[in-house]
Amino acid sequence: MTQAATVTQTALDDEQVVVFDVANEAYAVNIARVHEIIRLQQITVIPGAPACVEGVINLRGKVIPVLDLRKRFSLHATEHTRASRIVVVEISGQTLGLVVDGVSEVLRIAPDRIEPPSPLVTGIDSRYLRGIAKLDDQLIVLLDLDQVLSPVEQQQLEASDLR
Amino acid sequence: MSGQPLTFDATPDEMVVFLSEAEEQMELLSQDLLRLEHEGDTNSELLQEIFRAAHTLKGSSGAIGHQRMAHLTHAVESVLDQVRHHTLPVTTPMIDLLLQGVDALRVLLEEVTTLVESAIAIDDLCTGLNALTTPPPVVAQPVPGKRDESRPYIAQPPGAVATAAPSAALWRVEAQIAPECLLPAVRALQVLLALSGLGTVTRSEPTSEMIEAGQVAAGANVTLWLAPHSADDVAAQIAPTLASVLEVTVQAITPEGHTVAATPPVVPGDQTASLWQIAITFNARCQLPAARALQVVLTCATLGTVAASQPTLEEIEAGQVPVDQPLLVTVSAPGPLDAITAAAHAAIERIPEVQVAYVTPVGVGAQLIAPASSATPMPSASPTPSPVSTPLSIKDGEGAGVGPTPASHAPRMVRIDVERLDALMNLVGELVIDRTRLARISGKLGQMAHDPVLAEELTETCRHLARISDDLQDEVMRSRMLPIESVFSKFPRLVRDLAQKVGKPIDFIVEGKDTELDRSVAEQIGDPIIHLLRNSIDHGVESAERRAAVGKAPAGQVRLAARHEENQIVIDVEDDGHGIDIEVIKQKAVSKGILSAEAAARLSDREAVDLIFASGFSTAEQISDISGRGVGMDIVRTNVERLNGSITVETEVGQGTRFTVRLPLTLAIIRALLVEVAGQTYAIPLTSVVEALRIEREALRSINGRAAIALRGQVLPLLHLRDVFAELTSTGRPAAGTGRPQGSPTGDTAERAARQFVVAVRWGERRGGLIVDALVGEQEIVIKPLGNLFRSAQGVSGGAVLGDGQVAPILDIATLIKHIIATDRGTAVSQGAVA
Numbered sequence: 002m003t004q005a006a007t008v009t010q011t012a013l014d015d016e017q018v019v020v021f022d023v024a025n026e027a028y029a030v031n032i033a034r035v036h037e038i039i040r041l042q043q044i045t046v047i048p049g050a051p052a053c054v055e056g057v058i059n060l061r062g063k064v065i066p067v068l069d070l071r072k073r074f075s076l077h078a079t080e081h082t083r084a085s086r087i088v089v090v091e092i093s094g095q096t097l098g099l100v101v102d103g104v105s106e107v108l109r110i111a112p113d114r115i116e117p118p119s120p121l122v123t124g125i126d127s128r129y130l131r132g133i134a135k136l137d138d139q140l141i142v143l144l145d146l147d148q149v150l151s152p153v154e155q156q157q158l159e160a161s162d163l164r
Numbered sequence: 165m166s167g168q169p170l171t172f173d174a175t176p177d178e179m180v181v182f183l184s185e186a187e188e189q190m191e192l193l194s195q196d197l198l199r200l201e202h203e204g205d206t207n208s209e210l211l212q213e214i215f216r217a218a219h220t221l222k223g224s225s226g227a228i229g230h231q232r233m234a235h236l237t238h239a240v241e242s243v244l245d246q247v248r249h250h251t252l253p254v255t256t257p258m259i260d261l262l263l264q265g266v267d268a269l270r271v272l273l274e275e276v277t278t279l280v281e282s283a284i285a286i287d288d289l290c291t292g293l294n295a296l297t298t299p300p301p302v303v304a305q306p307v308p309g310k311r312d313e314s315r316p317y318i319a320q321p322p323g324a325v326a327t328a329a330p331s332a333a334l335w336r337v338e339a340q341i342a343p344e345c346l347l348p349a350v351r352a353l354q355v356l357l358a359l360s361g362l363g364t365v366t367r368s369e370p371t372s373e374m375i376e377a378g379q380v381a382a383g384a385n386v387t388l389w390l391a392p393h394s395a396d397d398v399a400a401q402i403a404p405t406l407a408s409v410l411e412v413t414v415q416a417i418t419p420e421g422h423t424v425a426a427t428p429p430v431v432p433g434d435q436t437a438s439l440w441q442i443a444i445t446f447n448a449r450c451q452l453p454a455a456r457a458l459q460v461v462l463t464c465a466t467l468g469t470v471a472a473s474q475p476t477l478e479e480i481e482a483g484q485v486p487v488d489q490p491l492l493v494t495v496s497a498p499g500p501l502d503a504i505t506a507a508a509h510a511a512i513e514r515i516p517e518v519q520v521a522y523v524t525p526v527g528v529g530a531q532l533i534a535p536a537s538s539a540t541p542m543p544s545a546s547p548t549p550s551p552v553s554t555p556l557s558i559k560d561g562e563g564a565g566v567g568p569t570p571a572s573h574a575p576r577m578v579r580i581d582v583e584r585l586d587a588l589m590n591l592v593g594e595l596v597i598d599r600t601r602l603a604r605i606s607g608k609l610g611q612m613a614h615d616p617v618l619a620e621e622l623t624e625t626c627r628h629l630a631r632i633s634d635d636l637q638d639e640v641m642r643s644r645m646l647p648i649e650s651v652f653s654k655f656p657r658l659v660r661d662l663a664q665k666v667g668k669p670i671d672f673i674v675e676g677k678d679t680e681l682d683r684s685v686a687e688q689i690g691d692p693i694i695h696l697l698r699n700s701i702d703h704g705v706e707s708a709e710r711r712a713a714v715g716k717a718p719a720g721q722v723r724l725a726a727r728h729e730e731n732q733i734v735i736d737v738e739d740d741g742h743g744i745d746i747e748v749i750k751q752k753a754v755s756k757g758i759l760s761a762e763a764a765a766r767l768s769d770r771e772a773v774d775l776i777f778a779s780g781f782s783t784a785e786q787i788s789d790i791s792g793r794g795v796g797m798d799i800v801r802t803n804v805e806r807l808n809g810s811i812t813v814e815t816e817v818g819q820g821t822r823f824t825v826r827l828p829l830t831l832a833i834i835r836a837l838l839v840e841v842a843g844q845t846y847a848i849p850l851t852s853v854v855e856a857l858r859i860e861r862e863a864l865r866s867i868n869g870r871a872a873i874a875l876r877g878q879v880l881p882l883l884h885l886r887d888v889f890a891e892l893t894s895t896g897r898p899a900a901g902t903g904r905p906q907g908s909p910t911g912d913t914a915e916r917a918a919r920q921f922v923v924a925v926r927w928g929e930r931r932g933g934l935i936v937d938a939l940v941g942e943q944e945i946v947i948k949p950l951g952n953l954f955r956s957a958q959g960v961s962g963g964a965v966l967g968d969g970q971v972a973p974i975l976d977i978a979t980l981i982k983h984i985i986a987t988d989r990g991t992a993v994s995q996g997a998v999a
Contacts, residue, residue, distance in 0.1 A: 042969075043970055045844065045963070045970060045971040045972065045973060046844060046889075046973075047950065047954050047957045047960055047963075047973050048888070048889040048957060048959055048973070049954075049956055049957035049958055049960065050953070050954050050956070050957045051953065051956060054953060054954075057950060057954075057963055057971050058971065059965050059969050059970065059971050061594070062590070062593065062594035062597060062948075062965060063948070064948040064949070064950060064951075064963040064971050065951075066950070066951060066953045066954070095951060095952070095953070
């Protein structure tokens with residue numbers, strides 16, 4: 002009985018995350034930040050857009066920018082596949098799409114499983130990371146969504162005037 | 165004093181109401197003050213209106229506890245009160261002071277939002293205003309004009325009515341403040357004021373002191389006793405007068421008192437029987453109002469004795485029953501209200517197309533006194549002569565706007581939050597997109613139809629849907645439309661002040677105030693017009709002396725006119741000044757280094773005049789030393805063009821200048837030409853498109869290393885969009901991005917080389933050509949902002965969602981043309997400068 006109570010208590014502290022693949026690596030973001038996950042659709046290129054911005058898509062009548070995480074992490078770009086998805090998240094009040102190679106699962110991660118980020122573990126710049134979750138069979142990189150945009154992009158996003 | 169935090173005695177909801185109404189009253193005040201200056205104090209309607217605005221403002225600011233505002237409005241009101249009674253003549257200094265008062269009130273109003281006391285000092289202003297007023301005349305006034313706050317509205321104690329207005333009857337007016345009303349005291353005050361325009365309010369419940377102290381609850385009844393100025397048909401005037409007061413329902417207007425000479429003798433009647441008035445409304449679509457009315461009256465006869473009806477029985481039998489006015493039947497019947505009401509509902513609502521709006525007691529038998537009768541006793545009435553009355557009473561029943569006069573149709577208007585309209589517009593935008601998608605799917609299905617009948621049905625449905633959504637779009641657009649008056653209304657004041665400042669008399673003419681335009685455009689168009697007006701007054705119109713010397717009327721004429729032309733709104737700003745001297749313009753442009761002397765000499769007159777729109781042509785310091793124009797005209801042009809509009813100028817030396825601004829009616833949906841570049845669709849606003857043409861490769865010329873074609877004798881510099889975009893998008897991926905099938909026929913290099921499409925575009929007077937791979941077609945597009953992330957994408961102004969759900973970037977023609985011109989002159993180093 003006591004065990005069940007403990008489990009429940011732990012479950013409350015657990016972080017619920019959406020796990021997805023980028024270049025054969027497992028990444029995760031907190032589920033609260035994820036609006037939805039959609040199939041890849043035609044992305045419209047906007048000439049002159051910042052480099053990591055893939056373009057825009059039409060999300061039920063709303064035009065939202067889409068970022069390619071491979072580009073962001075300076076990983077080599079590949080053609081998108083059938084498994085590719087767009088994870089729709091919110092950063093600084095703006096709805097954004099993140100192109101990922103595939104979405105695998107939704108997990109609960111206990112806080113004691115999360116360690117501070119180490120650039121040695123992953124190939125990507127540690128400033129995008131919030132921590133590494135060590136599970137029994139895999140390592141999951143927890144993304145810091147607020148760092149996914151560069152400071153300049155962040156500023157642009159937060160600027161109040163609309164273009 | 166200033167900087168102190170303020171608190172007001174109102175909830176946030178009340179504040180919103182207070183703010184929007186106070187703004188309205190101030191707007192009304194400043195407009196009316198200008199009219200007053202113009203028309204003098206002969207228009208009594210205007211005098212009443214302006215006074216009422218000031219008084220309402222005073223009452224409402226007092227009610228929320230804004231002391232300084234109440235104090236200042238009181239001073240303004242006192243002056244206006246004396247003007248209203250013709251004891252104070254209208255003078256320009258007085259109008260000046262009053263306008264200053266309104267300006268100060270606007271500042272004070274802001275305190276309500278900021279909750280911090282502003283630095284503005286009102287004491288001098290109040291002193292100045294008070295100095296204008298003379299002691300009030302001894303005549304009893306319905307409304308106190310002087311500072312004495314404690315003086316009640318009641319001129320006489322109720323008993324002394326006869327002395328107050330010996331020849332007039334006394335009317336009892338009952339009104340109910342709406343239960344959801346946020347500013348009940350203000351409404352009560354408005355009722356009081358409105359009625360005091362008709363006569364003397366001898367008494368009120370609650371008293372005027374209580375009303376001014378804010379002691380009126382929402383939902384409360386306000387009863388006033390009115391001694392009219394004149395005896396003729398006051399009852400008919402009361403209702404329409406009160407109809408203009410929001411959130412107030414008139415319950416009953418009944419004659420009272422014994423002072424009317426023509427009072428009929430008291431009719432002995434059944435002392436125990438009460439008199440009830442039953443109001444019945446017709447359904448708006450009622451086909452046979454007269455027949456229904458007759459049924460109603462006959463049915464009422466089963467409830468008791470029908471004493472009177474309005475329309476009268478003769479009128480009903482003659483078919484004179486207006487469907488939009490309630491039928492009032494006065495019935496004499498014993499019993500409590502509940503019982504009568506229930507009986508009336510039960511009996512009358514069996515009749516189709518009518519409802520009982522309300523049942524109200526109007527008196528007890530013989531105690532009801534009425535002036536000369538216009539009612540007819542029913543044939544079936546009891547042999548005892550019934551008391552007769554012409555009670556007039558209105559109340560909005562189920563159908564809004566049911567009332568005895570057209571004036572009470574006002575409640576048909578509903579205030580809607582602008583955000584809600586915007587949301588509605590967005591939804592309609594989406595519907596338009598889906599409609600186009602659906603039509604496309606239906607087209608595809610039709611081609612592979614296994615069941616032609618079903619396919620046909622689908623096509624038919626799609627067509628119907630398209631029609632409906634078109635209509636819906638029109639309606640929603642229309643609901644967002646405002647008369648341009650909302651923009652123009654502040655200009656007379658601005659022109660007046662400006663004219664005074666530069667010392668030129670100006671005759672300002674405004675035309676087409678009713679022209680409607682979308683709210684989004686209305687919000688943006690004010691500044692450019694102010695610029696143009698300022699420019700006309702400052703630089704267009706000559707001084708009075710100079711005008712006299714050339715034989716013109718001393719007052720310069722500035723005309724502001726709005727009208728619709730096709731799908732555009734056209735605004736003219738015209739003056740009868742000295743026009744633009746082309747030579748002066750050219751010299752100035754050369755001295756500013758905008759172009760060389762040789763280039764200037766080659767310019768046509770039209771091109772030369774357009775130089776005033778060139779950036780850097782003039783700055784504020786130089787305005788006064790040129791005889792021409794140009795207070796930041798480039799900014800005006802840029803702002804207008806940002807709204808997908810255009811501006812042109814026509815001038816004749818010595819005769820005047822006319823600026824014409826053309827704007828789309830809405831900013832949300834535009835027509836666009838769709839083109840294809842590198843496998844992706846782009847949209848070009850149709851307002852910028854001059855023509856689209858197909859050219860053979862041989863027609864291409866190279867001028868200074870830039871592609872160009874000869875188009876009707878003129879050289880059209882070209883921009884290869886594929887190259888420009890490829891350069892902008894050179895980031896490792898194929899330019900067309902993600903998985904879009906490459907190698908569409910038009911994308912084929914060989915074919916592209918042989919034959920190309922050029923879209924000739926225009927920005928202001930500048931022209932250029934955009935080389936595209938294919939022309940896709942023309943379509944109505946819904947403009948969506950791309951968001952801040954794309955601020956660096958300069959060739960693109962927004963995104964359009966197309967019929968197939970795809971997003972097409974909307975090309976920013978202004979930037980692209982600038983780019984063409986810049987590279988043409990060799991000042992831009994590379995095409996990358998666009999990015």
